[in-house]
Amino acid sequence: MNARELILGRVCAALNRDAAADAAARRGVDAHLDARAVGPQPAVTDDLVETFMQCAAALSSTVERVASADEVPARVAAWLQAHGLPAQAVGWTGPAALDWAAAGIALEVRPPRADDLAGITGAFCAIADTGTLMLLSGADTPAAASLLPETHVAVVPRARLVAHMEDAWRLLRAEAGRLPRAVNFVSGPSRTADIEQTVTLGAHGPYRVHVVLVG
Amino acid sequence: MEVASPRFKARAAHKLADPALQKALTRVKIKFVPARAQAAADFGDFEALREAGRAIRDRALADLDLWLERFEREATARGAVVHWARDAAEANAIVLAIARENGVRKAAKSKSMVSEECALNDALEGAGIEVIETDLGEYILQLNHEPPSHIVAPVIHKNKEEIADLFEEKHHRPRQTGIAELCREAREILRPHFLSADMGISGANFVVAETGSTVILTNEGNGRLVTTLPRIHVAITGIEKVVPTLEDLSVLLRLLPRSATGQTITNYVSVNTGTRGEGESDGPQQFHIILLDNGRTRVLHSELREMLACIRCGACMNHCPVYQAVGGHAYGWVYPGPMGAILTPLYVGLENALDLPHAATLCGQCSAVCPVKIPLPDLMRKLREQQVERRLRPAAERRGLKLWAWVARHPRLYALGTRLAVRYLRWLADETGRIRVLGLAPEWTSGRDFPAPEPRTFRERWQAGERPGAQPGARP
Amino acid sequence: MKIGFFVTCLVDLMRPRIGFAAIRLLEAAGCTVEVPMTQTCCGQPGYNSGDRASARALAFKVLEEFEAFDYVVAPSGSCAGMIRVHYPDLFRDEPALLARIQALGARTFELTDFLVNVAKLEGVPGRFDGTVTYHDSCAGLRELGVQDQPRALLARTGAELREMTESTTCCGFGGTFSIKFGDISARLADDKCVNACATGAEAIVGGDLGCLLNIEGRLRRRGDETTRVLHVAEVLAGEDGQPARREP
Numbered sequence: 001m002n003a004r005e006l007i008l009g010r011v012c013a014a015l016n017r018d019a020a021a022d023a024a025a026r027r028g029v030d031a032h033l034d035a036r037a038v039g040p041q042p043a044v045t046d047d048l049v050e051t052f053m054q055c056a057a058a059l060s061s062t063v064e065r066v067a068s069a070d071e072v073p074a075r076v077a078a079w080l081q082a083h084g085l086p087a088q089a090v091g092w093t094g095p096a097a098l099d100w101a102a103a104g105i106a107l108e109v110r111p112p113r114a115d116d117l118a119g120i121t122g123a124f125c126a127i128a129d130t131g132t133l134m135l136l137s138g139a140d141t142p143a144a145a146s147l148l149p150e151t152h153v154a155v156v157p158r159a160r161l162v163a164h165m166e167d168a169w170r171l172l173r174a175e176a177g178r179l180p181r182a183v184n185f186v187s188g189p190s191r192t193a194d195i196e197q198t199v200t201l202g203a204h205g206p207y208r209v210h211v212v213l214v215g
Numbered sequence: 216m217e218v219a220s221p222r223f224k225a226r227a228a229h230k231l232a233d234p235a236l237q238k239a240l241t242r243v244k245i246k247f248v249p250a251r252a253q254a255a256a257d258f259g260d261f262e263a264l265r266e267a268g269r270a271i272r273d274r275a276l277a278d279l280d281l282w283l284e285r286f287e288r289e290a291t292a293r294g295a296v297v298h299w300a301r302d303a304a305e306a307n308a309i310v311l312a313i314a315r316e317n318g319v320r321k322a323a324k325s326k327s328m329v330s331e332e333c334a335l336n337d338a339l340e341g342a343g344i345e346v347i348e349t350d351l352g353e354y355i356l357q358l359n360h361e362p363p364s365h366i367v368a369p370v371i372h373k374n375k376e377e378i379a380d381l382f383e384e385k386h387h388r389p390r391q392t393g394i395a396e397l398c399r400e401a402r403e404i405l406r407p408h409f410l411s412a413d414m415g416i417s418g419a420n421f422v423v424a425e426t427g428s429t430v431i432l433t434n435e436g437n438g439r440l441v442t443t444l445p446r447i448h449v450a451i452t453g454i455e456k457v458v459p460t461l462e463d464l465s466v467l468l469r470l471l472p473r474s475a476t477g478q479t480i481t482n483y484v485s486v487n488t489g490t491r492g493e494g495e496s497d498g499p500q501q502f503h504i505i506l507l508d509n510g511r512t513r514v515l516h517s518e519l520r521e522m523l524a525c526i527r528c529g530a531c532m533n534h535c536p537v538y539q540a541v542g543g544h545a546y547g548w549v550y551p552g553p554m555g556a557i558l559t560p561l562y563v564g565l566e567n568a569l570d571l572p573h574a575a576t577l578c579g580q581c582s583a584v585c586p587v588k589i590p591l592p593d594l595m596r597k598l599r600e601q602q603v604e605r606r607l608r609p610a611a612e613r614r615g616l617k618l619w620a621w622v623a624r625h626p627r628l629y630a631l632g633t634r635l636a637v638r639y640l641r642w643l644a645d646e647t648g649r650i651r652v653l654g655l656a657p658e659w660t661s662g663r664d665f666p667a668p669e670p671r672t673f674r675e676r677w678q679a680g681e682r683p684g685a686q687p688g689a690r691p
Numbered sequence: 692m693k694i695g696f697f698v699t700c701l702v703d704l705m706r707p708r709i710g711f712a713a714i715r716l717l718e719a720a721g722c723t724v725e726v727p728m729t730q731t732c733c734g735q736p737g738y739n740s741g742d743r744a745s746a747r748a749l750a751f752k753v754l755e756e757f758e759a760f761d762y763v764v765a766p767s768g769s770c771a772g773m774i775r776v777h778y779p780d781l782f783r784d785e786p787a788l789l790a791r792i793q794a795l796g797a798r799t800f801e802l803t804d805f806l807v808n809v810a811k812l813e814g815v816p817g818r819f820d821g822t823v824t825y826h827d828s829c830a831g832l833r834e835l836g837v838q839d840q841p842r843a844l845l846a847r848t849g850a851e852l853r854e855m856t857e858s859t860t861c862c863g864f865g866g867t868f869s870i871k872f873g874d875i876s877a878r879l880a881d882d883k884c885v886n887a888c889a890t891g892a893e894a895i896v897g898g899d900l901g902c903l904l905n906i907e908g909r910l911r912r913r914g915d916e917t918t919r920v921l922h923v924a925e926v927l928a929g930e931d932g933q934p935a936r937r938e939p
Contacts, residue, residue, distance in 0.1 A: 003508075004299040007454065010512035011280040014520075029281045032274065032459050033425055039267040039466035042258055042479075055479070111496035114410055130480040139494030143443050147436060165465040179426050181491060181498045182443065185484035190436035192398055193476070194352035195375050196239075197246040197368060200398045203351060204405065205436025205483070228874050536861045540878050574872060576865025576879070577739060578829035593780075599741030608741070620737050620745030623700075624752060626729040633704050649911055656870040662877025663908030666705070673698050673707035677726055683715035683928070 041129070041164045048128040048161045049213065055131030059188035060201060061209045065158075069214050072155055073103035079210055080105070080118065085151055089118035093140035095155045096120075112144040119145035119206075120153045125160040125168050126211070130187055133211065134168050137182035146186060152206040154186075158215035216334045216362060219547030220559050220568035227545040227574070239372050240542050247368075247533040250477025251584060258473065268470045269587045271463045272524035275424075275455075279515065282424040282457045283506065289427025293489025295502040302509050307338035309505055310416070310449055314344055317447055317501070319413040325431065325438040326350035327418030328366050328527060329451050329507055331549045332562070335416070346416075347408045349437040351401050358385050364543030366550060367475050367529040372542050405437075415441030415499065419452035420527070421467060422504070425460045428488040429504060432471060432481040439483050448487070448499035454506045455515075455523040467526055470586035475528040510562040519594050522557050524587045529554075531581035531591055537574055546571065553581040553591040560598055566607055572598035630674050637668045692810070694722045695760030697753075697774075697799075699767045700732040701900040709900060712928035713766040713802050719928075720810035727756040733765075735773040738781070739866055747781045750774075751788070754795055762809065763799040766924050767899050768831015771801040776834045801831050802924055803840040803898060812844070817929030819850040824892035825923075826883065826906065827859045828899035841898055841923045848926055853890035857882075864905040880909035887918070894919040896926055 001009070017025070044051045053063045066075055072095075080087055088106040090113070100107040100120075112119060121141065123133040133154050137143040146152045162168050165185075172179070190205030201207055219226065230236055255261040275282055287297045300306035306329075314322070322344055324330065336346045336357070348357040352369035356362065358381055363369030370378070375394055382400055383390040391397050417438055419429040429450045431438045442448050458464050464486075472478040491498035514523055532538040532552025543551030548568070550558045556575055560568040575581075577592040585591065602608050622629050643650045644667035653660045694717055702710045717724045734749030753774065757763045765771045775796035782789040806812040823845060831837035838859075845852055863869065863879025870876075883906055887895045895910075897903050900922060907920035925931040 002299075003301045003305060006301060007299050007506070007508045007512060008280050008283065010508070011283070011454070011515060014512055014516035015277070015280065017280070025278050025281055029278050029285065029459070033285075036460050036462045038462050039271070040260060040264045040469075042469075059480075059482070114406065132480060137495065137498060138492065139496075142496045143439070144497045147439050147443060165468065166462055169461045169465070179428060179486065179488040181487065181489055181495065183428075183486040183488075184439060185480065185486075187480050187482050189482075190434065191482055192351045192435045193246075194350070194355070194368060194370055194435075195373075195378055195394045195397055197242045197371065198394050200395050202402070203398060203435035203437070204349065204402055204409070204440055224872065227872070231874055231878055536863065536879050536882075537872075537875055540875055540882075573868070574875075576829070576861045576863060576868045576876075578861035578865065579833040580829075580859075580861065583833055596739060596741065599739070600743055601741070603741035603743075612740070616737060616740055616742045616745060620734075620742065620748065623731040623734075623749055626731055629731045633700075636704060647916075649908075658870045658873025658876075659908070661873045662912065663873075663880060663905065664911040666904055666907050666911075668705045669707050671707065673703040673710045674728065676707055676711075678728065681711070683711045683718065683930075 038166045041166070044129050044163045048163060049158065052126060052128040052131055052161055055128065056188070056211060057131070059131050061131060061188045061211055063211045063213060065213045067215070069098060072212055072214060073098050073100045073105060075212060076120070076153055077103040077105050083208070086117055089120045089153070090116040090145055090149065091120035092122055092145060094122040111142055112148050114148055116149040118151040118153060119149040120155070121145050123154050123156045123160065125162050125171055126156045127162055127165055127168055129164045133186040135184045135186060136176070136180040138180055143182045143184060146184065147205050150202065150207045151210070152208070153210045153212065155212045155214060158213055216331055216549055218563045218567055220563065220571055223545055223547060223570040223574055226547060227541040230541040230545045235374060236372055236542055239374055240539055242371065243533050243539050247476065251474055251530060251533065254473035254477040254479065264466065264470055265586055265588050267466050269524060271458060271466055272526070272587050275457050275459060276515065276520065276523055279454065279457065282459060283454060285424040286422055286427055286457055289425065290489070290504055291427070293427055295427065295489055295504055298503060298505045300505050300507045303333035306333045306451060306505050306507050307335055310335060310451070311338060311342050313447065313449060313503055314339065314342070314414060317413065319344060319447065321345040321347065321408065321412045322414040322416050323347050323349050323408050323412035323441045323445060324416040325418070325433060325441045326353050326369065327416065327451060328549055329418050329453055330416065331363065332509060333451070333507070335451070347405065347412070349405050349409065349441060351398065351435060354401060354405065355381065362544070364551065365529060365532065366527055372544065409440040409444050412441070412445045414447040414449060415445035416449045416451065417442055419450045419456055420471065421458050421464055422452060422456050423461060423464055424457055426488055428486045430464060431485050432483070433485070434482040436483060439485050442485060442487055442499070443497050446499055447501045447503070449503045449505065451505040451507060453511055454508055455511050471526050471528050474530040474584065474586040514561050518597055519557065519561060521589050522561065522594055524589055525554055526587060528586055530584045530586065534580045534584045536576065536578065536580070557591060557594050557598065565598065565601055565605065569602065569607060572602065633672045634675060637670070637672055640668050641670065692722045693761045694724045695757040695763045696724050696726045697730060697733070697757065697763055697765035697770060698726060699765055699770045699900065702766060705904065706900055706922065708930055709766055709922040709924050712922070712924040712930040715816060715928045715930065716802070716806060716812070716924060717764060717810070719816055720806055720812040722810060725760070730756055733770045733773045735770065736866055738773065738777060743781065750778045750781050750792070754792060758791065758795055761798065762805065763795065764802055764805045766802045766922065768801040768828050768835050768837050769899050769901060771799050772830035772834035774799040801835050801837050801898065803844055804835060804837050807840040807843060815844055815847045815927045817848045817927050817931070819848040819926050819931070821893040822851045822853055822891065823894045823896045823926065824853050824855045824887050824890045825858060826862060826887065826895060826897040826902060828897055828902045829861050831898050832859055837898060844927050845896065845923065850926065853892045855886040855890050857886050862902045862905050864901045866901065869905055876905070877909060880905050881913070884910050884913060884915070888915065894921050896921050896923050898923050
């Protein structure tokens, strides 16, 4: 008997499975999968933008709002400059459609490298409850762009803001049908508190995460 | 990992006498306890969340076979390879075989307690494969050849000066003393390893049956790096970690960080499904998932099944007065604190961890904060019962208990016994009414006096007709 | 109301005055109190040591001794918790006895819980014109929800309550834990003493004698000869060894 059969056999023995119980259990499992019941959620106010901005700030992201996408490159350029960061970045295809050159930012769309200083990405959506970005990996949306550079800038349309994680899953099922290789929920710059339980920003991922909320 | 649990008492004594450790352990109380309390209060009805979390874990365990089959089917459909391992040796052999087949020379690891259970690093290093722990805490421990002392904060027992010394010695760089500088140094040292590793090894906080995904929660980003950059990703986890749906996962994702560190969410939650897709520039080309039994089916079959609901947040140890006093290393195996007092005997054998189920006052604080409401003191008591049934307790203790119980069932004898005991204890007491050395219970008087009893037992006085309000000593 | 008073083995052996104080309080609340003379121990030492058979035998003995009363009251959250919360586990496979045990458990109370929530005692006989700090014993707190009751009653003695930090953290007694792991136990007791003394209170008050002996033992070993360690019943009944404080 191989390990798989042995382990599953032991599980069945522990659960007292017989044919009748097995059939009922299978129906129960299917029903549970179909129901996708939602558990208790933290209350959020109707003002998702305000909630998102507060929660993201609490986790050390910085957030700014702009009225339209056209404004994004200039505002990001100003933000980079204000933080003494060079105006160059690797980016996803989506945000690359904006006119970054006009704002003086050299944006390259290519696989990210370890020496990239900033990564500019979009987001599948953002979750207000925890101030979280939901990023999906893909051919045009490499996961490394939000991970290798020391600075991560995410451009998120206001319309892509949802209240809770369950809303994000619903949106994903509706729009993509299945999970991409990687769903990364990002809530602020990487951090560690391993040394003396003192929070230090910038562990192995970005030192700073800046979210530009559009609209 | 070597099992040092039989030496709990001696190790605990050593830890109590270590001033640097005692100072370090104060951070458990100062940081984790108030953070969890605040997060629970901020949530609102945290009790309802705990109930929901428990129900989800119970649901998963009730049909564990079906959820695992479903998980395997979905994961396989997405190109992952699901392996089953009966024990640690088999899990290690699977990783080694994958490494050999693919000519792996270097593996970068994110934190995994299951891999500690298996002593996977030793197995890989034994086969000539370089293994780099990349969680900052685990990296520090690897440099110093130490096991973790906490499942969430593995290096909580060390202070920054010790870490600075270690880095200076191992990195051959000028000594840094600031915490931010030490973190930066580790980042600079570790970054090339992420880029050059052939294999990334992670655990999984959860695996999702609905989607065939593995889920890891990290703050540092190392978990993302090891699952994104190397061409092979191996995730190793226990069979009990399965949850049915993404909605169920969402509930547990609310519970775990709040209970562990007081965070509303960890910095990164990574849900990994299958291998690198068409046209993608990152993500592993091979994704292996190892589902480990290593005693879990035995626990499922036992009266301690509830323990499998554990989501490894560490709240039980953070809130345990004994853990707070002696730290994690005293427990002698992978899992310390109340969870370890139960998991260690279950996984390494009751007879190899005799003290652990007794190394708790049963104060109940652990179960009061457990995110999935595991009645940890009750489970410790069940293990104590198993020890008695298997006659694993010392003969003197067994005889003493039997004698006590027998006398307690015979009230006249009991009355005589207590009368004599009172006289004896008063004879032992000094003029200030305290006993400095109690031969029957030397462990009590090694650190405390034993207050002397009053002259006569309640029973003697009541039977003599004394009633409340009467003058002391008055007889009707 | 006819009360079967469960003295507890520790009070019987070590501090009978707590038993008398508790009975005085119950009588002040209008209860008729009886003390079954065959009672010994609730069986908890056996239960927590893994000796189910002994624990069950003693639980059955308690059932027979106390079943006839309207209520069972103990000056201990630990013993009352054993009867109410843990006895059913000992009879889980004996349905007939289980029902009787559960009925007994539902009528079993820790002293202050009973005085406040069942007997609705208004005034208390004792006066205490000083400062106290209250240690919440684990079983009473987490198994029976005893927390506000003793504080509400203490306030009626005139005592000034000064809360210590971590009042709900275990003192390290833990029954046999205190003699199996003496050094850890003493260390936890030491933390408790430090927190309690930091309030400057004249007396550390609690509801479980095991904890109180542990705290007092550590306090004296630390060289503290003045801080008093009292059971809540002693303070409430004015039987804390200073009779002048009792109201006539």
